[in-house]
Amino acid sequence: MRIGELSERAGVSTRTLRHYEELGLLPARRRANGYREYDEADLRLLAEIRDLVELGFALEETRPFLDCLRAGHPTGTSCPDARAVQLRKLAEVDDLIDRLRAVRAELADQLDAPAPRCHLTC
Amino acid sequence: MRIGELSERAGVSTRTLRHYEELGLLPARRRANGYREYDEADLRLLAEIRDLVELGFALEETRPFLDCLRAGHPTGTSCPDARAVQLRKLAEVDDLIDRLRAVRAELADQLDAPAPRCHLTC
DNA sequence: GCTGGCGTTCTCGTGGACGTGAAGGTCTAG
């Protein structure tokens, strides 16, 4: 299929697909006329990228997962490299959640506190 | 005081102070020679900016808090505009925490799941 | 008067993931 069809089926822009190719994440075969040619496997790889990005992975971080799938493994998490990245991401997320909880607490505190009295509109 | 001293005392770069002035967040008086002149009130305002930024507010979002302080109110959260922004931010943070929890769960699931069997290195 | 340490403005660079034209080639239907 051409870029437009893949774009349509995956719900991403053609610009995005060209961007992924630039990064070497999702290289495309070429037809005689220069048009990019994709297949069902590319759709699967693209889905993997979008899933991971959705989970907060940077594009570069998806590379080991794609390599894993291309190597014939059934899931992107079947390989050590990918699992390592995922573990790291889990730690990052845990850390972020902790910090956000602290922020949330502070925001709530400030809102709960009654507006201090002052000489103007309070 | 001049920009260098405020920078030093607040622990921010002079570039940052000039940036805040560009945005109109922290305008400075000028000496006859063109040097920026700041006072203790500016230090207080700057502290407010940094506190809010630390909590995840964008620079633009700090504006109502600064206006509130400049109007003579004892805290940045004494005014309706500022409280509204803070309430919105609290909702944003809650939402983000929820989504991150879901992401965390999914990441953990994928890691807990035993690597599925395949014909190569698994 | 000269060095050194301040200050000034201006302008471009950074990172991430693309958006948005511009200028053109290719293919299909009418």
Added chain:
DNA sequence: CTAGACCTTCACGTCCACGAGAACGCCAGC
């Protein structure tokens, strides 16, 4: 034969909060 719906490659723009450097002015002490 031509419209129009695809496709191609540049290459600059976006958002945000500054960093970095150039080229210059101001002022203190020696």
